[in-house]
Amino acid sequence: MVTENYKAVEKRVCEAAARAGRDRNEIVLIAVSKTKPVELVLELTEAGVRDFGENHAQELVQKYEVIHEGINWHFIGHLQRNKVKYVVGRACLIHSVSSLRLAEEINKESLKKGVVSDILMEVNIADEETKSGISDEEAETLLRQISELPALRVKGLMAIAPPVDDPEENRGYFRQMRALRDKFNTLGLPNVDLKELSMGMTGDFEVAIEEGATMVRVGTAIFGERHYD
Numbered sequence: 001m002v003t004e005n006y007k008a009v010e011k012r013v014c015e016a017a018a019r020a021g022r023d024r025n026e027i028v029l030i031a032v033s034k035t036k037p038v039e040l041v042l043e044l045t046e047a048g049v050r051d052f053g054e055n056h057a058q059e060l061v062q063k064y065e066v067i068h069e070g071i072n073w074h075f076i077g078h079l080q081r082n083k084v085k086y087v088v089g090r091a092c093l094i095h096s097v098s099s100l101r102l103a104e105e106i107n108k109e110s111l112k113k114g115v116v117s118d119i120l121m122e123v124n125i126a127d128e129e130t131k132s133g134i135s136d137e138e139a140e141t142l143l144r145q146i147s148e149l150p151a152l153r154v155k156g157l158m159a160i161a162p163p164v165d166d167p168e169e170n171r172g173y174f175r176q177m178r179a180l181r182d183k184f185n186t187l188g189l190p191n192v193d194l195k196e197l198s199m200g201m202t203g204d205f206e207v208a209i210e211e212g213a214t215m216v217r218v219g220t221a222i223f224g225e226r227h228y229d
């Protein structure tokens with residue numbers, strides 16, 4: 001079931017890339033397995049899937065212990081500073097860095113473990129009160145501060161667009177993200193080389209790809225609805 005779903009999403013990724021005249025291989029399809037049993041992850045790995053996303057540190061650790069050889073575990077959720085130690089060294093990329101305090105903690109833990117951590121800076125593109133991201137103006141200031149942390153490499157930007165009925169409503173946000181990334185790349189900051197744009201989820205990943213997403217985070221369309229209890 002999940003393998004068929006994944007293949008259907010993969011086909012849509014290919015079609016969206018083709019519409020935009022892009023190479024499919026520029027885009028990483030991340031299967032967001034949060035709340036779902038690791039057996040489903042294993043099923044997908046047998047079909048060749050390598051990139052998975054989690055948003056809770058403990059769940060990442062549990063699934064990582066079952067499988068990590070040749071697998072890229074992406075940390076995509078809000079990360080509390082006291083959980084950073086679980087994620088550094090396990091996640092290939094932390095997508096959701098939206099404060100200097102969090103960046104400093106990841107830097108500190110990375111130095112302690114003798115690793116360099118790849119991160120994305122989360123931008124609160126829709127400027128919603130409820131999101132844990134930051135505004136455009138604050139983003140440049142934060143990026144300058146993060147660039148001074150020696151054990152971090154900022155690989156790109158991440159955004160969670162608002163939930164919408166019509167994905168076209170988010171096209172403008174995705175376009176803004178790409179413009180912001182290109183602008184930030186001209187600043188010439190150390191440790192900053194923004195290639196990635198992590199944006200687009202089940203409801204809007206095709207539009208995100210058309211607007212330049214290099215990573216899409218898809219959960220529901222692959223694993224079905226999530227049930228929280």
Ligand SMILES: *Cc1c(COP(=O)(O)O)cnc(C)c1O
Pocket residue numbers: 032034055076077160201202203217218219220221
């Ligand atoms: C859960 C989650 C997703 C996947 O959402 P779907 O709508 O199920 O595809 C993507 N990004 C983040 C940050 C998430 O927390």
